Amino acid sequence: MTHENAHSAQNKQSPLVSGIAVDVLVCGGGMAGTMAAVAAARGGASVLLVERWGFLGGSATAGAVGQFVGWETAAGRQVIQGLAEEVVQRLERQGGSGGHTHFTMSTGHRMDQVSFDPERLKLVLDQMATEAGVRLLFHATLLDVARQGDAVSAVTVLTKAGPLEVRPRIAIDASGDLDLLARAGAGFLPLEADEAPQPATMMFRFGPIDFSRFEALTSAELQALCRQGVDSGALARAALHQSRVPGTDDGWFNISRVSLDATDPFALSAGEVEGRRQAFAAAGFLAARVPGCEGGRLVALAAQLGIRESRRVRGDVVLTADDLRGERRFPDAIAVGAYPMDIHPARGTGLHFETLGGDRSYEIPFRCLLPAGLGNVLVAGRGISASHGAHASTRVMPTTMAIGQAAGTAAALACAGNGGPRELDAALLRDRLRQDAAFLPD
Numbered sequence: 001m002t003h004e005n006a007h008s009a010q011n012k013q014s015p016l017v018s019g020i021a022v023d024v025l026v027c028g029g030g031m032a033g034t035m036a037a038v039a040a041a042r043g044g045a046s047v048l049l050v051e052r053w054g055f056l057g058g059s060a061t062a063g064a065v066g067q068f069v070g071w072e073t074a075a076g077r078q079v080i081q082g083l084a085e086e087v088v089q090r091l092e093r094q095g096g097s098g099g100h101t102h103f104t105m106s107t108g109h110r111m112d113q114v115s116f117d118p119e120r121l122k123l124v125l126d127q128m129a130t131e132a133g134v135r136l137l138f139h140a141t142l143l144d145v146a147r148q149g150d151a152v153s154a155v156t157v158l159t160k161a162g163p164l165e166v167r168p169r170i171a172i173d174a175s176g177d178l179d180l181l182a183r184a185g186a187g188f189l190p191l192e193a194d195e196a197p198q199p200a201t202m203m204f205r206f207g208p209i210d211f212s213r214f215e216a217l218t219s220a221e222l223q224a225l226c227r228q229g230v231d232s233g234a235l236a237r238a239a240l241h242q243s244r245v246p247g248t249d250d251g252w253f254n255i256s257r258v259s260l261d262a263t264d265p266f267a268l269s270a271g272e273v274e275g276r277r278q279a280f281a282a283a284g285f286l287a288a289r290v291p292g293c294e295g296g297r298l299v300a301l302a303a304q305l306g307i308r309e310s311r312r313v314r315g316d317v318v319l320t321a322d323d324l325r326g327e328r329r330f331p332d333a334i335a336v337g338a339y340p341m342d343i344h345p346a347r348g349t350g351l352h353f354e355t356l357g358g359d360r361s362y363e364i365p366f367r368c369l370l371p372a373g374l375g376n377v378l379v380a381g382r383g384i385s386a387s388h389g390a391h392a393s394t395r396v397m398p399t400t401m402a403i404g405q406a407a408g409t410a411a412a413l414a415c416a417g418n419g420g421p422r423e424l425d426a427a428l429l430r431d432r433l434r435q436d437a438a439f440l441p442d
C-alpha cells in the first residue's frame with residue numbers, strides 16, 4: 001500500500017461504526033458504573049463500559065472527592081460491604097488509603113471516612129475492571145438512543161473514530177445525570193416547590209499544610225474563620241472542610257458552591273468558570289488567614305465541577321425521606337444505607353444535616369433501579385428513584401457502589417435467565433449479592 005492509499009484508508013469510516021452487540025452496556029464509569037460493570041462481568045455477562053473521560057471514578061477522580069463517607073450507622077455498624085469494601089482493601093494494599101477512620105463534625109456527628117488518593121483509585125478501578133473482563137471504551141460520549149417499544153434497542157456513542165452503535169440486551173445508566181434515560185424518554189422526579197438541586201463544588205488541592213496546627217483549631221476558632229471568609233466574600237460555604245491526601249501534607253478542599261442545572265450545557269460551562277474563580281479565592285483566604293495553611297498554595301483543581309444532584313429517575317418505587325426515617329423494610333432490598341440526609345442548600349452558606357441516629361439504617365429496594373415504562377434498562381448511582389430528601393443520603397459513594405453492584409448483578413442474572421430485570425426473582429438477586437459479600441439483613 002502506498003503512503004497515499006494508506007492515508008485514504010485511514011480517512012474511511014472505521015470498522016467500529018458497524019456496531020457491536022453486548023449483554024450489558026454501562027453508560028458512565030463513576031463509582032456506581034464501575035461497580036455495576038465489574039459485578040456484571042464477574043456474573044458472566046459480556047460488558048462494555050462507556051466513559052467520557054480517559055479513566056474511571058467519576059466524581060471520585062474527575063471530581064476529586066477524596067473521601068468515601070457513609071459506611072456505618074451512627075453506632076458504628078458497617079452496612080456497606082461487598083465490592084465497595086474490596087475497593088478500600090485494594091487501595092490500602094497499594095498505599096492509596098489508610099482505610100476506615102472517623103472524625104467528629106461540628107454538628108457532633110461521628111462521621112466514618114475512608115480518605116484516598118484519587119490517582120491511585122484510577123489504577124485500582126482499571127485493575128478491577130480489566131481483571132473482570134470489562135471492555136472499556138474511554139473518550140466516548142453518549143450520542144443517541146433507539147427504542148423498540150419499551151426496550152432500548154441501540155445506543156450510539158461518539159468515539160474518536162466516529163459514532164459507534166451498541167446493541168445491548170440490558171443497558172445500565174450510571175452517567176449520574178442520566179443522559180441515556182433522558183434520550184430514551186424516561187420520566188424524572190420533579191422538585192417540590194421548596195426544593196432546589198444541591199449546588200455543585202469545584203474541589204481543589206491545597207498544600208503543604210501544617211496539619212498539627214490546622215487540626216488543632218477549636219470549633220469556635222473554625223467558626224470564626226468561616227465567618228470571616230464568608231463576610232469577606234472569599235468563601236461561598238461556611239466551612240474549611242478538606243480530606244487529607246494519604247501520605248502527603250495536602251488536602252482536597254470542599255468549600256466552593258455553585259448553583260446550577262447540570263443538565264444545561266451552557267449553565268454547566270459557566271459553572272466551571274465560577275467554580276475555578278471560587279477555588280482560587282478560597283485558596284487565597286486559606287494562605288492569608290488560616291493557621292497551618294500559610295505556606296500552602298492551590299496545587300490542583302479537579303478536572304470537572306463535582307455535581308451533587310441533577311436528574312433522578314421516576315422508578316417503580318420512589319424512596320422517600322420518611323422511608324429512611326422510619327427504617328422501612330422492602331422485600332426486594334438490594335442495599336442498605338445509613339448516611340445522614342446531607343443537603344447543601346442552593347442558596348446560603350450553611351448545611352442541612354439530619355442523622356438517622358443510633359444504630360438506624362434503611363433499605364433501598366430494587367424497584368428504585370427500574371425506570372418506569374422501560375423494560376431492559378437499570379439505573380445505578382445517584383440518579384436512582386429517590387426523593388430530593390432521600391437522595392441526600394443515598395448519593396454518597398459507598399451507597400452508590402452498593403447500588404452499582406446490585407445493578408450489575410441483576411443485569412448478569414437477567415441475561416443468564418433470558419428475561420428482563422423486572423422479571424427477576426428478588427430472592428435470587430439478594431442471595432447472589434450476599435454470596436458476593438454485600439451486606440443485606442434477612
Ligand SMILES: Cc1cc2nc3c(=O)[nH]c(=O)nc-3n(C[C@H](O)[C@H](O)[C@H](O)COP(=O)(O)OP(=O)(O)OC[C@H]3O[C@@H](n4cnc5c(N)ncnc54)[C@H](O)[C@@H]3O)c2cc1C
Pocket residue numbers: 027028029030031032033050051052053056057058059060062063065067068069070140141142174175176177179200201202203254305306307308380381382383395396397398400
Ligand atoms: C463536591 C462533592 C462532594 C461530595 N462529597 C462526598 C464525600 O465526601 N463522600 C462521599 O462518599 N460522597 C460524596 N459526594 C457524593 C458522591 O461523590 C457522588 O454522589 C457519587 O460519586 C456519584 O457517583 P455516580 O457513579 O452515581 O456518578 P458520577 O460520579 O457522577 O459518575 C458518572 C460517570 O458518568 C460519566 N458520564 C456522564 N455523562 C456521560 C455521557 N453522556 N457519556 C459518557 N459518560 C458520561 C462521567 O464522566 C462519570 O464518570 C460528593 C459529591 C460532590 C459533587
